[in-house]
Amino acid sequence: MTCLPIHRLAVLPLLLACVPGAALAQGAAPLASRISTVTLYPGSATVERTARVAAGSRAVVFDCLPQGLDARSVQVQAASGAVRVGDIAVQLRERALAPGCAGPQDERLRALEQRLAEARAETGALELAHSYLQSIAGSAPGTSPVTGPGTPGAGQIGATTEALRKSGQETLVRLHQARARQDELERQAQALAAERGAGARARVASVTVALAAEQGAELRLSYQVRGPSWSPSYRATLETAAASPAVRLERLALVAQDTGEDWSGAALTLSTGQPLRTTGAPLPRPWTVDVRPDPPVPQPPRAMAPAPAMAARSEAAPAEAAVESEPLPDFTVAVTEGAYATEFAVPQRVNVPSGGPKVALALQAQQLGASLITRTTPALDATAYLVARLAQLPGVWPTGPVALYRGAAYVGQGVLDTSQPEQELPFGRDERVAVTAEPERRASASAGLTGARTERTTERSYVVTNRHPQPVQLQVLDAAPVPLDAQIKVESHYEPAPQDTAWRAQPGTIAWSQPLAAGASARFTARHTLRHDRELRLREQR
Known part of the structure; x- marks a missing residue:
């Protein structure tokens, strides 16, 4: 367990909060908070949680926060002046030792295990029915495993045979379907269990806040967390039915996060800010010029002792560290321009589960004027292609993949690259130009x-x-x-x-x-x- 006090290290209540269970002993109570807003950057996000504190509260705890929380970015604000905020401490501990901090994978695994138990019960019942039908079919004529010996007539034998055939066919079909469902659920459960096992040693963070609440009020906690990100994509549709051609350009965003907490019903804002990048320009290095010394006189070779293995490992350590540290993704989509960054506030509240699939968001659509040209490079390809030259794009349009359509017909994939002097989009072959x-x-x-x-x-x-x-x-x-x-x-x-x-x-x-x-x-x-x-x-x- 690690405790990271934020400020006022000499204050006694904060030091007590660093001891397991001391915060609760001082009157701190875990708050039922919810994620209200998320500002998503390339490679990180600022999450804001809100909770209601009761009058007379002296300390509260925001529990079950992601382990990627940056303790230096934690901020706590009260919506009312009747609540004064004091010391703040951040505590990290193993998820298994944090009661009530089950991750999203735990909830999904429990639900999946319940469905798997139902599937196994159905399979077992059908196997029992199939065994019973087999026992009837294997009995001697005129006997039944239930009623004992008997002498059925010819008509009764035919009816019994037909009933056994229909019941057996229906049971075998249902049994095959039930076994297929069970196998699929077992594969899903194994994959989710492996994912959960990989994060079994994951930790959770808790933020303990000392405060003096004269009245009940809303408390807001914000923090930076590494990992989540978003990438831009576009959809371009060439419209030629009108008098002048135009291109309908739609902005899209793919959002993904694996922080350990689900963003449910959060107000999402996409930003082009780069809080994880360098904040200042590098300084120039000294440029010195000197006379190259004369080459040394060759000496006869001497036997050299082998270099220690430890030295070889120490020299290779920086290279290994460089391989392990992956560069952050560079996604800089912008919709609304600001002084130093651009942001787009998603109008609807979104749900982005941790570790789930990417969420596609439609941001905006614009109708842009375009001029059409038919371009060909005969020495390389004796084919003509239709190209749309776009008017000046408003705002900043970062480079990203674009799906191309001519009317309702899908043409293919391209790249929207506004770094070119002329913004153009290819829309496939022009078959009427030979x-x-x-x-x-x-x-x-x-x-x-x-x-x-x-x-x-x-x-x-x-x-x-x-x-x-x-x-x-x-x-x-x-x-x-x-x-x-x-x-x-x-x-x-x-x-x-x-x-x-x-x-x-x-x-x-x-x-x-x-x-x-x-x-x-x-x-x-x-x-x-x-x-x-x-x-x-x-x-x-x-």
Whole structure:
């Protein structure tokens, strides 16, 4: 058991609260508190609990709190001035030694064990019925294991046989179903028992608060806890039925937590703050310049004693520690901008069980203006793709996965990355735009008076046809050779002239952009000539 006093270490009541059972002896009573609000950050959360204290209370205890509670972040406030808050102490102990602090896994395991007991009882009853039917079927004709010998008639034998057949069939079907249910429940119980066993040594925290309550009032306890987090995702739907195309962009969030306490009916706020990250910029290191000393004179080798094993382990310890410490996830979704952080308050109260599945929350939907282009890169893929260029996105949109739809048709998955100079979303193939890449033509020749130079020409041609009943805005991308050495000369000719020879500030990326009328075709040609000395060996990367 560990006790972490927060302040006023010399105060006697606080020191007594550090002793097991001393807090209760001083009049502290466990409070029935509930989680009222949760502010969720990337990798941590601020949880606020509220409880009602009675008039005349001198000390109270918030019990069964998660072990990841940060004692330095604990704050206690009273809603009324009639309650004065004194010393605060945080105590950690084993969950097994904390009565009334059963975890969420314990409750789920008890419920699952009850269902499993009912399934086993049903299976046993059906097996008993099946054994009874087998005993009847195995009896000699004219006898019964219940009534004894008898002489049934022919009609009675047929009716008995048919009744045994129907009863046996029904019993075997129900028995098979009952055994399947029992096996499934046993697998679930084993998995939950293993999960509970992994956390059997988990600890719980309790916060003891010394106070003077002249009247009954509400008490609020807030604390930081590590572990829970949330990640952004989006859903984009391209709508082309209206006069101008638009993209409906929906913000989503996936929330998960495994703190040991369920968030039931809590008001949830998602924040982009980073309380677990560095709070200040690093300082520059000294930059020194010195003369390199002369290399030492080689000495004859000497036999070296093997290094102690302890030293080897001590050198490897930092590397092992670095492997064990996993980096915190970097999720920075924002909806409402503030001065230094952005937050989104979920309008409805949510339930997020500890260790349960991720909870998906729909945050907001916006209708954004868009312009459509048909983009193709024929040298790599003779296919046209539909791309939506979005208007300026309001607020901050962090990078995250986006599900893409064209109307009601699902297209696939993409990535919303607002770090690009132009925000674009691809919406799959444009099957009504045909792209043809003609075979590449090459020619080589010697140049110069003595033929000491080599001249190589490469020509590529592409044909794009618009089969839509309306014009499209076409964009054709291609790559041109970029010399990295002054001994290599490159001369390029295009037909027609491209609008950009360094698309998105990438040298050698060519972009033709032009409207293409309905039913029309356009041809694009690029010719590149490389000149260099014959002895020079080139290394090309495409």
